[in-house]
Amino acid sequence: AQSVTQPDIHITVSEGASLELRCNYSYGATPYLFWYVQSPGQGLQLLLKYFSGDTLVQGIKGFEAEFKRSQSSFNLRKPSVHWSDAAEYFCAVGIYGGSQGNLIFGKGTKLSVKP
Amino acid sequence: ETGVTQTPRHLVMGMTNKKSLKCEQHLGHNAMYWYKQSAKKPLELMFVYNFKEQTENNSVPSRFSPECPNSSHLFLHLHTLQPEDSALYLCASSQGYTDEAFFGQGTRLTVV
Numbered sequence: 001a002q003s004v005t006q007p008d009i010h011i012t013v014s015e016g017a018s019l020e021l022r023c024n025y026s027y028g029a030t031p032y033l034f035w036y037v038q039s040p041g042q043g044l045q046l047l048l049k050y051f052s053g054d055t056l057v058q059g060i061k062g063f064e065a066e067f068k069r070s071q072s073s074f075n076l077r078k079p080s081v082h083w084s085d086a087a088e089y090f091c092a093v094g095i096y097g098g099s100q101g102n103l104i105f106g107k108g109t110k111l112s113v114k115p
Numbered sequence: 116e117t118g119v120t121q122t123p124r125h126l127v128m129g130m131t132n133k134k135s136l137k138c139e140q141h142l143g144h145n146a147m148y149w150y151k152q153s154a155k156k157p158l159e160l161m162f163v164y165n166f167k168e169q170t171e172n173n174s175v176p177s178r179f180s181p182e183c184p185n186s187s188h189l190f191l192h193l194h195t196l197q198p199e200d201s202a203l204y205l206c207a208s209s210q211g212y213t214d215e216a217f218f219g220q221g222t223r224l225t226v227v
Contacts, residue, residue: 004157032213043119043205043218044158090158096213102171103216105158 023091032094138206
């Protein structure tokens with residue numbers, strides 16, 4: 001069955017430090033991969049997506065992610081974290097077949113930023 | 116502002132009540148979705164509509180009833196809910212079902 005694993009429930013980093021959030025997926029075909037961010041009380045906002053092509057994907061707010069097929073991973077990175085990046089981050093894999101679309105989400109990683 | 120608007124933002128209802136959640140998108144998208152976000156659980160896809168036709172129902176109990184009168188509006192009708200149905204209900208839309216989804220801010224539902 002398809003699944004997405006985000007092994008870290010909560011991460012705390014210092015402002016200005018680098019960040020890497022892990023995501024592993026299980027899916028038999030070529031995946032469509034997404035990272036979303038959710039601020040408290042808000043809906044989800046797309047940070048970046050991977051469909052095909054270059055395995056290093058650039059997103060908004062200075063985030064990037066790298067697709068590694070051999071490791072079934074799609075880790076999110078940012079070289080220098082800002083206090084406004086404190087939020088919850090969700091990795092998702094798109095499952096598409098026929099005329100149906102479905103996003104399978106991980107449980108999320110909550111990011112705290114300390115001054 | 117993502118272009119997807121959900122009302123109400125908060126809702127408290129008793130187990131015998133009937134209420135409806137509304138979602139509206141002005142993005143010209145063809146696909147709309149309902150997701151449920153519970154504490155400590157992944158987001159769960161509930162329903163998918165593509166060109167106003169329901170294409171997916173992920174084994175959702177019948178006390179949740181979706182309605183999609185046109186491609187811009189999506190409703191979730193609620194009746195005889197249980198306390199465990201308390202959650203954040205998120206609506207999303209996308210141009211096509213393989214395109215990125217744009218989410219609304221959600222309706223925080225509490226069943227008492």
